[in-house]
Amino acid sequence: MKEESMATRRKVIQRMLEGAVFMGGGGLLWGKSVNASTKADYVLRPPGALKEKQFLKACIKCGQCVEACPYDTLKLAEPGDGIANGTPFFEPRTIPCYLCTDMPCTDSCPSGALDLKALTKEDEKADILNSRMGLAVIHKESCLAYWGIRCEACYRACPLVDKAITLDYEVNERTGKHAKLLPIVHSDVCTGCGVCEQACVAEKAAIFVLPLDKSTGEVGDHYIKSWEKKDEQRINEDVEKADDDKDVKSAIDYLNDDDLIDD
Ligand code: SF4
Ligand code: SF4
Numbered sequence: 001m002k003e004e005s006m007a008t009r010r011k012v013i014q015r016m017l018e019g020a021v022f023m024g025g026g027g028l029l030w031g032k033s034v035n036a037s038t039k040a041d042y043v044l045r046p047p048g049a050l051k052e053k054q055f056l057k058a059c060i061k062c063g064q065c066v067e068a069c070p071y072d073t074l075k076l077a078e079p080g081d082g083i084a085n086g087t088p089f090f091e092p093r094t095i096p097c098y099l100c101t102d103m104p105c106t107d108s109c110p111s112g113a114l115d116l117k118a119l120t121k122e123d124e125k126a127d128i129l130n131s132r133m134g135l136a137v138i139h140k141e142s143c144l145a146y147w148g149i150r151c152e153a154c155y156r157a158c159p160l161v162d163k164a165i166t167l168d169y170e171v172n173e174r175t176g177k178h179a180k181l182l183p184i185v186h187s188d189v190c191t192g193c194g195v196c197e198q199a200c201v202a203e204k205a206a207i208f209v210l211p212l213d214k215s216t217g218e219v220g221d222h223y224i225k226s227w228e229k230k231d232e233q234r235i236n237e238d239v240e241k242a243d244d245d246k247d248v249k250s251a252i253d254y255l256n257d258d259d260l261i262d263d
């Protein structure tokens with residue numbers, strides 16, 4: 001009964017919104033295109049896909065990757081899907097990517113829109129575990145484990161268990177005597193395959209894959225991790241640059257002046 005009234009409420013709100021947009025004259029199209037662009041922004045592409053803009057230019061919509069997928073994971077977008085027509089995508093909650101070691105989808109792409117090189121690190125061979133289709137994120141408020149209920153469904157389903165997802169132990173302060181086993185996703189390992197999303201027991205998955213540009217931040221080049229070799233090199237480069245620029249060098253010298261440093 002409660003669910004029914006919720007559904008009715010949703011329908012009423014949807015109709016009101018459609019009506020409002022329709023009354024705007026020509027707004028109906030606008031409403032649909034906002035909906036479409038939102039979905040397109042969150043689309044997940046097959047392993048080895050180029051960055052979205054380049055992917056859209058390169059994909060010739062031949063469907064060979066879809067044909068090659070043995071799990072029917074991939075679909076070609078159709079009108080109304082809200083995704084560039086004819087391009088391949090997947091929805092992990094329905095069918096995730098099972099990370100085939102022979103990468104048939106990527107391998108079959110004739111246009112380079114899916115590129116084995118994107119699955120290659122340094123001089124090694126292409127490896128499906130290098131794919132970054134997206135990143136799994138956890139909505140803690142709807143994750144049973146964060147409530148203190150034993151679950152672990154996503155953790156156990158993950159093909160990279162104990163690497164892409166680990167469990168953190170925490171005392172359950174509510175009961176004072178139980179442990180919470182909290183799933184944590186590791187962004188440096190997670191492939192974005194979505195097996196966890198499909199396995200989640202919540203009605204709407206509490207762990208779900210988002211495209212990288214929607215799930216990751218960016219600090220900016222001006223922050224340097226002095227404790228990392230690569231970044232240390234950047235400091236040296238900046239100091240060398242400063243040597244060539246007297247004003248900048250004197251500013252650095254001034255900031256490093258003993259008088260400015262507390263005892
Ligand atoms: S890796 Fe395998 S399961 Fe995943 S999309 Fe490609 S063919 Fe399908
Ligand atoms: S095989 Fe490549 S070009 Fe063909 S639909 Fe798939 S991604 Fe696009």
Ligand code: SF4
Pocket residue numbers: 135136157158159160164165185189190191192193194195196197209
């Ligand atoms: S998407 Fe989920 S199942 Fe796949 S590697 Fe990442 S954490 Fe594991």
